[in-house]
Amino acid sequence: MIHLPPLSRRHVLKLLAASGSACVLPARALAQRAEQVVLYTTLNSQSVETATDMVREKLPGIRPSAVVGGSSQLLKRIEAEAAKPKSDLFWTSSANIMSDYRALFEPYLSAQAAAIPGSLHGPGNLWTAANIHIVVAMVNARQLPGAAPASWADLTDPRFKGKIIISDPGNSSTAYTALWGIERVLGETGLKALARNVSISGSASHVVRSVGQGEYAVGITFESTAYPYVAGGQKEIGIMYPEDGTFTVADNMALVKNAPNPKAARLMYDLLLSRDMQLALLQNAYRRPSRSDIDVSKHLGIPPLADIRLVAADETEAAADRDAFLRRWRAHVVAARAA
Secondary structure (H helix, E strand, O other): OOOOEEEEHHHHHHHHHHHOOOOOOOOHOOOOOEEEEEEOOOOOOHHHHHHHHHHHHHOOOEEEEEEOOOHHHHHHHHOOOOOOOOOEEEEEEEEEHHHHHHHHHOOOOOOOOOHHOHHOHHHOOOOEEEEEEEEEEEEHHHOOOOOOOOOHHEEEEHHOOOOOEOOOOOOHHHHHHHHHOOOOOOOOHHHHHHHHHHHEEEEEHHHHHHOOOOOOOEEEEEEHHHHHHHOOOOOOOEEEEEOOOOEEHHHHHHHEEOOOHHHHHHHHHHHHHOHHHHHHHHHHHOEEEEOOOOOHHHHOOOOOOHHEEEEEOOOHHHHHHHHHHHHHHHHHHHHHHHH
């Protein structure tokens, strides 16, 4: 866990005097002892450190603690603790994972919500998108079997057999989102052809790492996990935004119902949706903002949404289709291995 000490009173007063501050702790709270917020998060250490550094600056009355894990792991933990919750805030996962756990969340409409498109708010304000992901292909040019792919359809070509890696959609929300969306673009026949070409990893992080190390030519992943390799200077690594269309997925956060520290949790929720925070997470952790008032192309070498061909992907439909889709996918994989 990460424990952040409160700022000095002198620093607090200095922050309160700054008129440009994006998020200010209520004055009466300053007289109180720092209040803990327990954050269950799926985000990487760079994201967590960026967020907690800003909490230290903007919310001196809050002392956050982060528990890091996978989406399903953390949501099952919140479920197990429901009679006596130990967490205050869940940060983050997709709606197709969170829908089955909606009874665990407390509705909340943040003061920051006006800057976030209505489509990125959960049912009854049970959650809000803290950022969005774009499904892409991470490509290692040195390992390509010929010309670089430009579309999902290109990845079904037999020349890519054994050259593509993706994580298991039964365990990874990233892979489920990607494959369910690809089926919308290519149909079941195209998905079946893709299954013949892919290797499946038990770890989403292993997908990008193996492409970065040259074990595979292509990894199907999110933009935010592929871009660090581009930013790190690996000139052989590129990102394919498919010409036949790709899809976004909202990465949502929610307040835990009956949380031990609800007031402090709401303050932190507001800060995580603020422009300052989302800009910092874009620049430091490559997380594309959910807010509509940040032009990503001015800060990173990634295209604005307007320049990407997007295909509508209904998160509610994706959640409802989860079990049936996983059965279809496993059948395709079994058939591919038997061929």
